[in-house]
Amino acid sequence: METYVSATGLKRTVYKLLADHHMDSELKRYSFDDLNTKMVADAAENR
Structure with missing residues (x-):
């Protein structure tokens, strides 16, 4: 799960x-x- 929800995973x-x-x-x-x-969160919110 950390592969997807960690900061590094999210960036990847x-x-x-x-x-x-x-x-x-x-x-x-x-x-x-x-x-x-x-x-990333700001970009998603502005989308």
Whole structure:
């Protein structure tokens, strides 16, 4: 379960989805190391 719900797991999932689906997203401008879960939550809320 931690693979999906941990901060690192969530970041991996985001990057995989962005790569697989070629989505436009503000998250693409951040490196993996700079991305955090607040950014992911904010992007989801603004979608």
